[in-house]
Amino acid sequence: MAEYQIGDGIQTTSVITQKDICEFAELTGDLNPIHIDDEYASSTRFGKTIAHGILVAGSISKTIGIDYPGVGTVYLEQNLKFCSPVFPGDELTTSVTVLEIINRDKKILKLDTNVKNQEGVSVIEGYAIVMAP
Amino acid sequence: MAEYQIGDGIQTTSVITQKDICEFAELTGDLNPIHIDDEYASSTRFGKTIAHGILVAGSISKTIGIDYPGVGTVYLEQNLKFCSPVFPGDELTTSVTVLEIINRDKKILKLDTNVKNQEGVSVIEGYAIVMAP
Numbered sequence: 650m651a652e653y654q655i656g657d658g659i660q661t662t663s664v665i666t667q668k669d670i671c672e673f674a675e676l677t678g679d680l681n682p683i684h685i686d687d688e689y690a691s692s693t694r695f696g697k698t699i700a701h702g703i704l705v706a707g708s709i710s711k712t713i714g715i716d717y718p719g720v721g722t723v724y725l726e727q728n729l730k731f732c733s734p735v736f737p738g739d740e741l742t743t744s745v746t747v748l749e750i751i752n753r754d755k756k757i758l759k760l761d762t763n764v765k766n767q768e769g770v771s772v773i774e775g776y777a778i779v780m781a782p
Numbered sequence: 783m784a785e786y787q788i789g790d791g792i793q794t795t796s797v798i799t800q801k802d803i804c805e806f807a808e809l810t811g812d813l814n815p816i817h818i819d820d821e822y823a824s825s826t827r828f829g830k831t832i833a834h835g836i837l838v839a840g841s842i843s844k845t846i847g848i849d850y851p852g853v854g855t856v857y858l859e860q861n862l863k864f865c866s867p868v869f870p871g872d873e874l875t876t877s878v879t880v881l882e883i884i885n886r887d888k889k890i891l892k893l894d895t896n897v898k899n900q901e902g903v904s905v906i907e908g909y910a911i912v913m914a915p
Contacts, residue, residue: 663811672809676802677840681847702857703836703843707810710836714814724835727862 653758653781658746659717663708665700667737673704700735705773708743709762713777717745718758721782727762728775740767748776756781786891786914791879792850796841798833800870806837833868838906841876842895846910850878851891854915860895861908873900881909889914 674680679701682689690698706729713722735741742765749759757780764773807813812834815822823831839862846855868874875898882892890913897906 669809672805673840676805676809676837677844678796679840679844679847681853683853701840701843701847702860703840704809706839706860707806707812707834707836710834711810711812714812714834720814720816724864726864727835727839729860729862731857731859 653747655747660742660744661712661716663741670700673701695734697736702731705735708741708764712743712745718781723780726778730774732771732774735772786880788880793875793877794845794849796874803833806834828867830869835864838868841874841897845876845878851914856913859911863907865904865907868905
């Protein structure tokens with residue numbers, strides 16, 4: 650059994666492509682043109698298409714479920730603040746770090762969860778509560 | 783310009799299939815066997831594969847971005863409590879309701895966001911903060 654400590658964690662990297670965004674749009678039905686229509690997006694404050702926030706949050710869920718704490722983790726809660734847009738091709742670094750051990754016996758942890766782009770700008774900040782394996 | 787009132791909102795329905803779950807797993811890299819491997823899943827407390835929580839949350843994001851408040855909404859924050867598992871084929875009802883008008887001039891709203899399955903069991907509870915169009 651792993652022993653979890655405050656400050657433990659992991660970083661993972663990923664890139665979201667326009668193809669990923671289009672697939673997520675089809676999957677969820679979220680066909681908002683800001684995500685999939687270059688011409689519409691160019692007329693908005695963002696100037697180009699942006700990824701769905703929840704698709705970007707998928708990098709947190711993947712990091713928790715696969716990398717740390719990893720397979721067997723039960724996801725109880727996720728808070729997400731969408732700080733900045735994510736554009737196709739952005740290189741994202743997702744960090745998951747133990748903030749608090751809520752219940753050591755049940756291995757319930759509060760994790761800091763954040764995603765930054767290649768310029769170090771936070772695109773998502775927030776936390777998760779999980780039952781670790 | 784729409785005038786938003788506490789209690790306004792919408793309900794949408796959707797079904798998440800095993801195919802959707804497999805596509806989301808590929809898209810995010812979250813290939814946790816609890817989501818995609820029937821044999822592994824049958825040995826867990828759930829007894830069968832379950833959808834990724836963040837994929838289910840996509841139904842909230844879609845409802846906000848497409849249905850209410852709809853296209854042009856800027857997603858600022860989302861809190862998600864994963865209350866119960868979602869199984870392939872579950873029929874989900876997603877409700878988005880204005881809880882609070884945080885800033886009427888800037889149209890910043892706090893929305894109650896919840897998802898229930900066909901038995902009326904809450905699978906996600908939480909809230910969003912958005913800037914409405």
